[in-house]
Amino acid sequence: MAAAQRSFRTLAPEVSRGAGTSRRATTTGQIKEFILVEGLCPGDPLPTEAELCERLGVSRSSVREAVRTLSTLGIVDVRHGHGTYVGAMSLDALVEMLVFRGVLSAGDDLRALRDVVEIRQVLDHGMAIRIVASLTGTFNPDLHALVDEMVAVAAEGRTFPEQDRAFHTGLLARLDNALVGQLVSAFWEVHTVVVPTLGLSVAADMDQTARAHGLMLDAAEAGDVRAFHAAVTAHYDPLDRALGATRS
Missing domain, CATH: 1.10.10.10 (Winged helix-like DNA-binding domain superfamily/Winged helix DNA-binding domain)
Structure with a gap:
């Protein structure tokens, strides 16, 4: 000492x-x-x-x-x-700041939300090789069950934030990288908190988003990195379209 x-x-x-x-x-x-x-x-x-x-x-x-x-x-x-x-040094303070910034930017063409969505995509694409490597040759009934729940909820015209978070957290749980899991959770939380406050609706495309999760999981278990990237893109397409529509 x-x-x-x-x-x-x-x-x-x-x-x-x-x-x-x-x-x-x-x-x-x-x-x-x-x-x-x-x-x-x-x-x-x-x-x-x-x-x-x-x-x-x-x-x-x-x-x-x-x-x-x-x-x-x-x-x-x-x-x-x-x-x-x-302290545990969580990312709670970052989340609070980004949520407020996202709501505050409502009159600024939703720029802050676009930034958050872009970072989420970067993280998903950036971790693709690691995620696929960790799941190749496995079968994950817990994640498949979450996909089934998302598809069922989407068919009722409802969103599925709880299942979505559990799915993305589950994908990363197989990796030995606690920080990336915290980052993904932080940006997911900002995303899901900000979207309802801005009246941004993507309900019409919920089925595509739900099924894209299944494509991500199938690709990872099959060891197909290219298909995983394509599924990530399909996952975010509905939100990208909704955000793009606000520019006009």
Whole structure:
């Protein structure tokens, strides 16, 4: 512990007393540096406020401001009555910001939503080889059941957000990459939250979208990367058309 503290102290920058905003930003950086140097993991406790003040050489107000900032970002988790812990560092803050940006852009030709949909497509296409490799030669009854549910729901003229999320999460669950799964889930959530608020309807093409999920799964299990790419494109075609119609 002593060695880690010495390393931390050499990394902590000096801050002039007159720069309040800079001091708070620096304290935020120092706390993040402390977490890294000490090798702390999500769920590990941080020192008390008084201990952080002593170790960082800053005031209580600077520590409190920094902790509030880091809590908003999910880097730390403040448990009232228990202390402050290293957070799970989810993408919740990113999702909230993108949802608000998407709704705010309603009068801006839906540009933010187009950006989100484009990123979703990039992620699906970009992970195609990995997804296909992980599913080739397998049969996945859970994913096939979700496809059947989507097709049935679409036949009733309804959307299927829960099944859609479970399907995409299930495809990525076979990969050893937690971050890409979080990113896909984050952009999926922005997508599904923003679309209803903008009155954008793609219900007429729900059947194509539902069946495209089945084509994606069949292609992956068959080891056909090209067919998987084609199915991803078919999956997003209805939404691309709906978004394109708003340009005119």
